[in-house]
Amino acid sequence: MAAARDTTGETDIRRKLDEYVDAHLTRHMYDTDESWPLRKTIRLPKQAELEQHYNQIRAQNETIRDWARQHHCETSEKTKIVSSGLIQQKSPLIDSVTIPDLDTALRIATKQTRERYLREHDRMSALAKEFGLEPANAMNVAKTLKDHDDTDFHLVIQAAHYFANHDCHTMTPRMAPILGFSAKWLGAPNSQRRKAICQLTGQDNLTF
Template sequence: MVKMKDVAAITEQVSNHINNHKFDIALTWPITISVGLPNKALLEANAVAVHNNNNAIKKWANKCGCKFETVHRVIGTPVELVSKISVPDELTVLRILKKSEVEEYRKIRRRIDWLSAEFSVSPETISAVVRMTNNEEELDFNLIVKAAHYFQNNDVSGITPRQVPLTGFSSKWLNETRTKRRKAICQLLGIEALNLAGRPTELRFRYLDPAYDDIELERIILLPWEGDAFAGAKYVIVVENKDTYQSMPLIPNGICIWGSGSAVSNAVPKISALRNMHIVYWGDMDADGLEILSSLRESGVPCDSILMDCTAYDRYCQFGTELTERGTEIKLREPKPVLGLRESERKLYMQLCSDATLRYRRIEQERIPICNALEELHKLGVPAVLPK
């Protein structure tokens, strides 16, 4: 039918209207939909279709409880055609929406009503919080409300998210990564931040010099650190994987730092003593590892790298993988500026991020024989002792 809406088009427009306004604190009724009648020539050229469509709209409107307006037209004989459909109230719109849309709508309205009754904040804030947390499961949304009341009545300054004594919460529920939950709680309370403490930055390292045989070889320090744990060290090897960390051989005046993920780029810059040493970073050949290397240099820590360029990739690509730890495919990604990378490292980074023809997007460092890594360290002047 030319221009004239049918039942499906009217239903879709009602659905779109509700979807666009479902987070409004107060919905406005009625919802009015124009049917869009064609001109006289088109009406007469499609007389049978017009009659059938008009009857279908009337039948549907009566069934749902919608009101409609008609206009007088002549199609051979005078007829009354539906020109507008009016959805008068919430009960009527729920008859029109699909079951999944009804469930979504009721969930949102229930949350809006609940927050409006519990917290003295503006309607705009209530709407924003419900929209922000719409993907939270019902249990988690309930916990957001519970947590907001707890923070409203208790001083949590100085404790970490895992230390908040809330019943029914997992230890990671309010971690720093849960930014929407934290922001929602803050907005409900009208505050800028929860003042929770971050977990102290931790650095794990082991002495590689045989001169330290009489002391504990592995140490964990909490930052900031001003002690003498690194006294006498000249060489620092920073690795990403624990297997490599544990198998690193003797290096006179050397230490090995294990920096899982981005922890190393957060920790190493905070230890001023390390800046006077020869630092070598060796991570996985993947986009994450190269971004960590770049972040380390951008933080002001000068360091070399080994086995993190195209030459190394080509040599060891048979050890590569296209899967994450969870068995999902490593996706292409938008490259970051990575201002700290050198040209050979940047070339590999760009290929790992955006070259769809590249077979593997990760070569884990522990797959590379440690003796090969020691050869690379020797080229940089690090006196690693090769195993016999």
């Protein structure tokens, strides 16, 4: 009976490629000018390492190729010469993988990262349209509210519209005719919700 195939190395390679894309989206989640494609460099083995572990390296190379094919990513190759006694052979090895666009990257990323990325960019678009903001400014507000759920996000928008046209210096928080708005919800003078409202209204502070 043939020995069972050890797929531990293949799984590890696939995981690392997935994690690379996921980490890139996380690092650049609040960028508004990110460009694609994204090129991932693959480290090629030194000559001695290649000749000593040739079969293992070839298997790893095919795993990378399969991963790229599965996700519709392009690869580039560099040909290495492998010597075995008097015999030399050419061995093309992948030296880069290119993720072509955002949609591809989002399909590769984890569900959590994909949903978070889409939510933040949807919020940015909504804020830019509703308040006439430049995308970068709208994204700054979205980032300020990154730890707040959709209920809080929409309440901040309502409050910003109201306080853009009403002077809160003559009011107490409970006087604002906004369902769900209160001093407790608004938080301390340096709270994220208060900061976001100020960003949207162009005010330096929100003092009642």
